[in-house]
Structures are given as C-alpha cells and as structure tokens.
Amino acid sequence: MNKPWDEAFEVWRNSFLDIQAKDKDFSNLSKAWMQKAVDNKFSYQFDWMGVPIIQMPGDLVMFQEIVWKTRPDLIIETGIARGGSLIFWASMQKLCGIDGKVLGVDIDIRDHAKKAISGSQFSQQIELLQGSSTDLEVFEKVKKFASPFKKIMIALDSNHTHDHVLDELRLYADLVSPGCMLLVLDTVIDDLDVDPERPWGPGASPKSAVIEYMKSRPHQFQNLEDFEKRAVFSVAPTGFWMKI
Numbered sequence: 001m002n003k004p005w006d007e008a009f010e011v012w013r014n015s016f017l018d019i020q021a022k023d024k025d026f027s028n029l030s031k032a033w034m035q036k037a038v039d040n041k042f043s044y045q046f047d048w049m050g051v052p053i054i055q056m057p058g059d060l061v062m063f064q065e066i067v068w069k070t071r072p073d074l075i076i077e078t079g080i081a082r083g084g085s086l087i088f089w090a091s092m093q094k095l096c097g098i099d100g101k102v103l104g105v106d107i108d109i110r111d112h113a114k115k116a117i118s119g120s121q122f123s124q125q126i127e128l129l130q131g132s133s134t135d136l137e138v139f140e141k142v143k144k145f146a147s148p149f150k151k152i153m154i155a156l157d158s159n160h161t162h163d164h165v166l167d168e169l170r171l172y173a174d175l176v177s178p179g180c181m182l183l184v185l186d187t188v189i190d191d192l193d194v195d196p197e198r199p200w201g202p203g204a205s206p207k208s209a210v211i212e213y214m215k216s217r218p219h220q221f222q223n224l225e226d227f228e229k230r231a232v233f234s235v236a237p238t239g240f241w242m243k244i
C-alpha cells in the first residue's frame with residue numbers, strides 16, 4: 001500500500017528515530033519509567049471498547065500498525081485475561097476491512113471474560129479455546145482451526161516463563177504466514193527488576209526464550225528494526241518478528 005505522505009517527512013522523522021536510538025539519557029529515562037510503570041501496574045489501567053486490556057497504550061498503536069500493514073485474517077493470541085486484547089485485535093481487523101477471525105487460548109477462561117466477549121459487537125469474530133497453550137491436544141485444535149486461513153499472525157502473552165514461551169514458540173511459530181507477525185509479549189521482564197517470587201525474570205523470560213528460539217531459526221524470521229527502535233515504552237522489546 002502506498003504511503004499517503006511525502007518522502008521528506010519520512011526522512012525527517014527517521015532522522016529523529018536514529019537520534020533517539022543513540023540517546024543514552026532517553027533510554028535510561030525510558031527504562032526507569034518502565035520500571036515504575038510495571039511496579040505501579042500501569043498496564044492494567046486501560047480498557048479497550050469497555051473491556052480491560054493489559055497492555056501499554058503505546059504498544060496498541062504499534063499493534064494497530066501491524067494489523068494495518070500485514071492484514072492477518074487469523075490472529076491467534078495465547079493469554080486472554082479479561083478479553084480486552086481479543087476485542088482489540090478483532091476491532092482492528094474490522095477497522096482495516098479484513099474479513100477475519102481471532103482465536104484466544106487460555107488455561108483459565110473466566111466467566112467475566114466470556115461475558116465481555118459474548119456481549120461485544122465482535123462476538124462472531126472471536127473464538128475461545130480453554131487449555132494450556134502448550135498442551136498438544138489444545139495445539140492440535142488450534143492447528144485445525146487455523147488450517148483454512150491464509151495470513152496467520154500469533155501473539156504470545158500467556159505464562160511468561162522461559163520454558164513455557166520456548167515451548168509455545170516451538171509449536172506456534174510455524175503457524176505464522178510469510179509476511180505476517182509473531183509477537184512475543186512481556187519480553188521487557190528481562191530488562192527490569194521483577195518480584196523475585198515470580199518464576200520469571202532477567203535471563204529467564206520471554207526475551208531469553210525468543211532469542212534462543214531465533215538462534216535455531218536464523219532465516220525464518222526478521223526482527224523488525226523500525227518497531228524495535230520505537231519500542232521504548234513497550235512490553236515487547238525484541239518481540240516484533242516477521243516471518244520471511
């Protein structure tokens with residue numbers, strides 16, 4: 001799709017993106033802000049079309065760009081929580097004129113999430129599957145559901161341990177269609193001080209899992225630099241991967 005803006009604007013803003021990427025003060029301040037935001041549960045404070053969504057607002061703008069640019073007809077997300085992110089993906093497909101579906105997989109789909117989704121204007125577009133995302137029987141159902149779709153995107157946002165995300169990657173990354181995205185969320189855990197009681201943290205996180213996985217698949221996915229450079233207030237640094 002042609003961009004409806006001039007080249008000069010693109011050059012101008014990219015020059016600032018390069019400056020920003022090299023600006024140590026900016027990156028230190030961003031990291032300090034992110035640490036406070038995570039400590040204060042900032043990402044829990046937002047709704048999408050009336051339903052709680054556990055994401056950073058800036059990420060939602062980038063996710064919108066992804067749907068606009070890659071036009072997935074199936075978006076599979078592991079980790080539903082209250083349902084807001086499934087409603088977000090479905091609403092983006094609709095806004096972008098994509099005749100598609102969203103499949104949400106969660107080990108524990110609560111009644112409030114079911115109610116929120118069934119009561120939304122996107123209920124016909126969203127399918128729910130309960131079970132662990134890495135359970136092979138659950139994954140077989142996902143594969144069956146995905147088989148008629150041509151442009152499949154995956155967002156991993158369930159259990160954030162290294163081992164679980166690595167297992168998810170080994171199953172779900174192969175479903176991503178060329179030209180579509182694999183999003184690995186909450187990679188930011190790796191860069192922050194997190195509750196030591198949690199089974200994840202620096203060196204054992206979605207980021208360490210995706211780095212390990214991508215080493216074994218060097219030519220299948222490309223880490224999208226333009227997203228990474230802008231991912232300063234993102235839960236997903238090193239999490240934006242396009243299938244080649």
Ligand SMILES: C[S@@+](CC[C@H](N)C(=O)[O-])C[C@H]1O[C@@H](n2cnc3c(N)ncnc32)[C@H](O)[C@@H]1O
Nearest residue numbers: 053054079080081085106107132133157158159
């Ligand atoms: C961070 S929340 C998801 C947030 C949601 N995507 C949003 O943006 O609002 C994590 C979810 O992962 C689910 N979960 C935890 N372990 C899981 C597993 N093994 N398989 C699937 N879902 C799991 C939890 O039940 C929880 O609902």
